[in-house]
Amino acid sequence: MVDLLVDAKNRLTDLITRYRHRVDYLSIRLESGEQTNILLRGDRFETLSDVIVLGGQVRACYRGGWGFTSFNRMEDIATQIENTIAVARLIGDDETLLSPIEPIEASCSLPLVGIDPRQVSIARKKSYVPTMVKFSVMLTPKSPLYQFVMGIVPSKSSSPPPMAPYSTSLG
Numbered sequence: 001m002v003d004l005l006v007d008a009k010n011r012l013t014d015l016i017t018r019y020r021h022r023v024d025y026l027s028i029r030l031e032s033g034e035q036t037n038i039l040l041r042g043d044r045f046e047t048l049s050d051v052i053v054l055g056g057q058v059r060a061c062y063r064g065g066w067g068f069t070s071f072n073r074m075e076d077i078a079t080q081i082e083n084t085i086a087v088a089r090l091i092g093d094d095e096t097l098l099s100p101i102e103p104i105e106a107s108c109s110l111p112l113v114g115i116d117p118r119q120v121s122i123a124r125k126k127s128y129v130p131t132m133v134k135f136s137v138m139l140t141p142k143s144p145l146y147q148f149v150m151g152i153v154p155s156k157s158s159s160p161p162p163m164a165p166y167s168t169s170l171g
Contacts, residue, residue: 005032005107008054008074019081023088024096025061028081030054034118036125040133050122058084065092 012028020026032054039047055072058081067087071080117125139146146152 004052004054005030008032011074011077015078015081019085022085023060023062025059025098026081026085027059028056028077030056036117036122038125038129040129043133045126045129048122048126060084060088061092061096061098062088063092064094064096065089067091 008030012030016026016028032052034050034052037047037049037051038045053072054074055070056077057068057070058077060067060081062085065088067084067089069080069084069087071077137143141147
């Protein structure tokens with residue numbers, strides 16, 4: 001994943017160099033993550049995969065007009081930058097007033113607390129699914145367990161349950 005991020009960062013640097021002369025301000029944020037997708041159809045596994053997600057946002061300002069877009073495919077980023085710039089140029093009709101600052105380049109990681117899910121094998125995650133399915137079935141709105149946890153009193157008629165007496169005390 002490190003190589004993927006280094007390649008993406010290099011590509012973003014090249015793209016900013018290519019497009020920055022067309023706007024007063026250009027910002028590209030890149031976000032990456034890892035996720036496990038588990039899709040069940042009934043009690044059968046339809047999809048079970050680990051994926052790396054890479055996407056981000058583009059902001060541009062031209063003559064006071066702002067454009068924004070988000071992307072989730074690096075292959076589309078040049079088109080997204082062009083679209084963002086086009087929107088900013090379309091609506092910009094004044095002056096861009098920004099404080100002078102140096103460009104900021106930063107990499108941030110979100111610290112994990114407890115078990116790192118990236119270290120849990122996909123086979124182990126798959127083994128948890130039957131238990132999670134049982135809990136999700138037990139916690140559907142019509143289940144007795146759900147109604148008990150939520151304090152719902154099932155009624156035999158279509159009329160709403162009686163309201164509890166209201167009382168309050170001051171002091």
